[in-house]
Amino acid sequence: MSFQPILPLGGYAGWAFLTRTLDRQQAVFDKSPAMARDTDYFTAKIGEVDSAGALVADRRLLRVALGAFGLGDDIDSRHFIRTVLEDGSTDTAALANKLSDKRYLKLAEAFGFGPGETRRTGQPGFAERIVAAYRNQRFETAVGEQDTSLRLALNLERELSDLAARGLNDASAWFSVMGSAPLRQVFDTAFGLPDGFAALDLDDQLSGYRAKAEQRFGSAEFAQFAQPERREELVRAYLLQAQVRQVDATLSSARTALTLLGG
Structure with missing residues (x-):
């Protein structure tokens, strides 16, 4: 059985407790056997993946790739995800640029499988970045299974930091x-x-x-x-x-x- 976040309180009091214990709870969660299997496999194999087709063909890799962007529910929508990845992110006509949910655009940008784009799966640090995002997303999901509001608060912290870094x-x-x-x-x-x-x-x-x-x-x-x-x-x-x-x-x-x- 995997580690479940400890949330004795809800609301702002629960948030204060969660943020105070977040690093310790996240560390224990990351060491759970299921999480370790997923992330170790991804780290070992993703450098060999050179196309969107190869990624969606490997369900274990795809689970981590999608989970890192909060898109785990799309695990069975392989044709759709392949199209998002193969269209890439630079062309205004690309599927990811047409979708209102910008998580797909972030996915396409991260992997670089689109026309004229640079594939990033073999670049130094790529696997570590995706794994870190996957761990955070999975922890947020585990929090959300107990308290949706606290999950959204965690997501807010991460997404606002990302937006600030993009310089929009x-x-x-x-x-x-x-x-x-x-x-x-x-x-x-x-x-x-x-x-x-x-x-x-x-x-x-x-x-x-x-x-x-x-x-x-x-x-x-x-x-x-x-x-x-x-x-x-x-x-x-x-x-x-x-x-x-x-x-x-x-x-x-x-x-x-x-x-x-x-x-």
Whole structure:
């Protein structure tokens, strides 16, 4: 049986405990037999893979490759994943550039199997980077099996750090949030945005996000979330709002049940 993260509390108190013990818990999780088998195999074999076809043909390699980008549910969609990889990321007509979920674009960029691109599977450090991402994603998944909100908070920390490192302009960074379902859920909840917000025109959504950021944090600029203390404020706002919504949903269900019983 693999190690399960220890989460004695939920909400922001649970987040404080998780972040305080994260390094120790992650280290134990990474040493579990199943994780070690997957990552050792990937490290030993990925350098030999020279095409998208070869990658999708090896289920064990594909599991780690997809898992590193949070795409583990696509393990049986081999034709689709092969197309994403073979199209690459540099052509605007490539499938990964057409998909709203930018995890596929990150996958294509990471492997470099597209036309005119440089294959990266044999480059020094490639296997280690993918394995590290896979371990983090798997740990987040294990956390999510106990508490979805804490999983999204962990994902937020990682994704915002990645966005900051990419050096995107302000609008592109906000649009990246809109294109990431986990990030969008955190921001929408933290900002108290209604369910129909995602259906608005993209420019209207951009204005909405900037206005809410200005109202809550004193700045509309996305670059502020490169600061650890500002990310922590965002996580706190998200977890507190998520708890409020959970309580409201519970009370609503209780009122409905009482109404039915009274009837």
